[in-house]
Amino acid sequence: MSNFYPMKRGDVIYIVSLLVLSILSFLPWSRRITLFGMALFGWLMVALMVVSPAVVLLRFLVERDKNS
Numbered sequence: 001m002s003n004f005y006p007m008k009r010g011d012v013i014y015i016v017s018l019l020v021l022s023i024l025s026f027l028p029w030s031r032r033i034t035l036f037g038m039a040l041f042g043w044l045m046v047a048l049m050v051v052s053p054a055v056v057l058l059r060f061l062v063e064r065d066k067n068s
Contacts, residue, residue, distance in 0.1 A: 010059065018052055 024030065025044030033040040 014055065014059070018048075021048060021052075 021044065025041060025048060030041040030044060031039050035043060
């Protein structure tokens with residue numbers, strides 16, 4: 001018997017991808033590479049601060065529609 005609550009597969013995939021993106025964004029090479037005049041570190045931070053919460057909100061809305 002497990003002491004943890006069961007997680008949906010999509011939630012596990014989201015958490016693992018968020019951890020991988022976080023680890024990649026803080027590696028030293030991400031500060032040296034520039035894209036469109038901004039360091040890759042900045043682009044990855046935008047993804048972590050803007051895109052990841054938006055994905056969670058969309059997941060909540062889709063899940064709510066499925067339960068209705």
